[in-house]
Amino acid sequence: MSDQSSIAPLSARQQLMTEPTLGAGNFLDHAIAVNPNRAVPYAYSHHTDHRGAVVLRGHSLLDLADLRDRYARWYWANGVRPGEPVGVVVGEGLEPLLHFFALTALGAVPALVNDAMRHDVMVRYLTHVGAVGIVADDPTRLAAAYREDPRHRPRFIALAAEVQAFDAESAPLPEVYPYRHAADDVVALIHSSGTTGTPKSTILAHRQFWDGKQPRMVRFPAEPYDRLMSLMPHTHAGGLSYFLTATLLGLPTVVMSDWRRVVVEPVMEAFQPTMVASFPRTFVELATGELPSRGAAKVHSWFNTGDSAHYGHIRRLVQLGERPAGLIEPWLLPQQRAEQPALPGSQFIDGLGSSEMGMALFGQVTSPESSRNDRCVGKPLEVVTGAAVLDGNGDELPDGTVGMLGVITPSRTPGYWNNPKLTATFELAGYWLTGDLARRDADGNFYHLDRTMDVIDTADGPAYSLPIEEVLLADCAELVQDCSVVGVPAPTGGQRPLAVVRLQAGAAQSTAEEVQEAANKALAAAGLTALAAVRIARTAEEFPLGPTGKVLKRELRTRFATLFTGQ
Numbered sequence: 156m157s158d159q160s161s162i163a164p165l166s167a168r169q170q171l172m173t174e175p176t177l178g179a180g181n182f183l184d185h186a187i188a189v190n191p192n193r194a195v196p197y198a199y200s201h202h203t204d205h206r207g208a209v210v211l212r213g214h215s216l217l218d219l220a221d222l223r224d225r226y227a228r229w230y231w232a233n234g235v236r237p238g239e240p241v242g243v244v245v246g247e248g249l250e251p252l253l254h255f256f257a258l259t260a261l262g263a264v265p266a267l268v269n270d271a272m273r274h275d276v277m278v279r280y281l282t283h284v285g286a287v288g289i290v291a292d293d294p295t296r297l298a299a300a301y302r303e304d305p306r307h308r309p310r311f312i313a314l315a316a317e318v319q320a321f322d323a324e325s326a327p328l329p330e331v332y333p334y335r336h337a338a339d340d341v342v343a344l345i346h347s348s349g350t351t352g353t354p355k356s357t358i359l360a361h362r363q364f365w366d367g368k369q370p371r372m373v374r375f376p377a378e379p380y381d382r383l384m385s386l387m388p389h390t391h392a393g394g395l396s397y398f399l400t401a402t403l404l405g406l407p408t409v410v411m412s413d414w415r416r417v418v419v420e421p422v423m424e425a426f427q428p429t430m431v432a433s434f435p436r437t438f439v440e441l442a443t444g445e446l447p448s449r450g451a452a453k454v455h456s457w458f459n460t461g462d463s464a465h466y467g468h469i470r471r472l473v474q475l476g477e478r479p480a481g482l483i484e485p486w487l488l489p490q491q492r493a494e495q496p497a498l499p500g501s502q503f504i505d506g507l508g509s510s511e512m513g514m515a516l517f518g519q520v521t522s523p524e525s526s527r528n529d530r531c532v533g534k535p536l537e538v539v540t541g542a543a544v545l546d547g548n549g550d551e552l553p554d555g556t557v558g559m560l561g562v563i564t565p566s567r568t569p570g571y572w573n574n575p576k577l578t579a580t581f582e583l584a585g586y587w588l589t590g591d592l593a594r595r596d597a598d599g600n601f602y603h604l605d606r607t608m609d610v611i612d613t614a615d616g617p618a619y620s621l622p623i624e625e626v627l628l629a630d631c632a633e634l635v636q637d638c639s640v641v642g643v644p645a646p647t648g649g650q651r652p653l654a655v656v657r658l659q660a661g662a663a664q665s666t667a668e669e670v671q672e673a674a675n676k677a678l679a680a681a682g683l684t685a686l687a688a689v690r691i692a693r694t695a696e697e698f699p700l701g702p703t704g705k706v707l708k709r710e711l712r713t714r715f716a717t718l719f720t721g722q
């Protein structure tokens with residue numbers, strides 16, 4: 156790694172906060188314009204050499220612009236024009252970001268697709284999007300699928316390696332380049348998990364996806380010693396959001412291509428990050444078994460977004476690393492910190508957000524000194540102009556009452572691509588419905604209880620899966636490494652709660668009955684609904700994960716649909 160700092164000076168970051176034309180479609184060019192350290196490497200890819208050692212390769216802002224222009228020449232030569240969606244199906248890491256840069260520089264719309272998505276689902280999704288072309292690491296199966304339905308075949312299906320090897324000198328760029336985006340221009344399409352049916356396609360717009368992130372230019376930790384490890388999938392809005400922030404700050408960032416601990420931990424030890432951003436899946440692995448003390452020695456902050464993180468895992472992670480004295484939430488952190496002795500341990504920022512919200516709109520901070528506060532996601536961030544717990548009519552419910560979480564914020568998506576009817580179902584009384592059930596307390600803190608589709612409708616009323624999972628992971632930690640709680644049909648109607656659990660290594664011989672007994676004792680103490688059954692997942696197939704590491708609850712509901720009815 157370079158000894159020279161790549162971080163943009165404070166004056167440059169302040170300039171970016173008020174730049175009226177800056178947005179998700181041109182943030183690389185704005186970073187180059189203001190950062191005098193534009194030639195210093197900041198974005199790191201990684202691989203393992205023949206000896207098994209981790210090799211980090213740095214790329215400067217100028218390096219990324221050169222690669223972007225090479226890719227853009229290929230796309231322009233192949234007929235891609237402004238406003239046209241193009242499917243990008245490449246492995247995680249820097250590569251999908253380069254395609255994003257190239258396509259947005261042409262005014263086109265990258266439809267970023269996680270390459271772990273099933274191919275039949277992928278084809279349906281890209282057909283719905285109307286992709287004029289597809290670039291993929293392995294386009295063979297995609298091409299075969301389109302042969303069965305040639306009416307929807309895009310203009311090109313190309314090998315990603317062809318783009319990488321393109322002779323850029325032989326092709327021009329458009330006369331106006333990079334493209335000049337209007338505020339509401341679409342700059343990317345981000346898909347949902349697609350565990351059933353065709354995934355939703357969330358629109359990211361040029362200015363909308365930048366709205367709310369401006370304060371990070373001076374409040375996000377960006378000291379000379381700071382380094383970010385980005386474990387977010389970079390075909391997802393979460394990964395794109397963190398990379399946008401890192402690029403504008405010039406923050407040294409290793410862009411991971413794999414979220415499994417076996418890959419992550421050696422890179423952590425080589426890179427020595429001070430911050431780690433991820434979906435919960437990797438945090439579960441890092442918090443299980445022996446803690447990654449060497450790799451996390453300098454970590455002061457863990458960032459989670461997307462699905463819920465659980466206290467049982469958080470409390471182990473915050474034992475690691477060290478914090479500058481006085482460290483608080485990064486979005487409230489003054490840029491210049493007092494030089495005081497570091498404190499032991501780190502902080503975990505659990506941010507409730509989604510592609511549709513544009514960024515994490517709530518944030519709860521846990522440190523070693525924090526008291527437990529199950530399912531609290533904190534207060535809305537300053538970009539949120541309205542947040543409420545709503546009933547079905549859009550009326551605000553009183554504090555302590557569970558209802559639908561709604562937000563009003565300029566960072567929210569304009570809607571779903573080619574699906575205005577679906578967009579309308581998430582709009583109510585001026586709010587965007589996040590798809591979550593929540594309650595608010597008298598102090599204005601919000602508590603995330605469940606996704607609306609995951610509520611368990613028992614004979615005694617609704618039971619919420621996330622608080623139940625919280626208790627299993629925190630209070631039965633000697634038995635349970637990870638779990639997912641779902642509702643399955645009961646013989647007399649309604650649903651009963653079932654927990655599918657992965658056991659700790661030291662509890663591998665435990666039975667489902669033993670786990671259920673321990674769990675129900677803890678749930679009774681917490682005043683929560685008892686489990687009707689426990690099933691132990693002893694293989695990866697028995698604990699199904701989606702492309703981003705999300706537990707597929709709908710698949711578990713289908714798998715155990717007849718558990719209690721016997722039909």
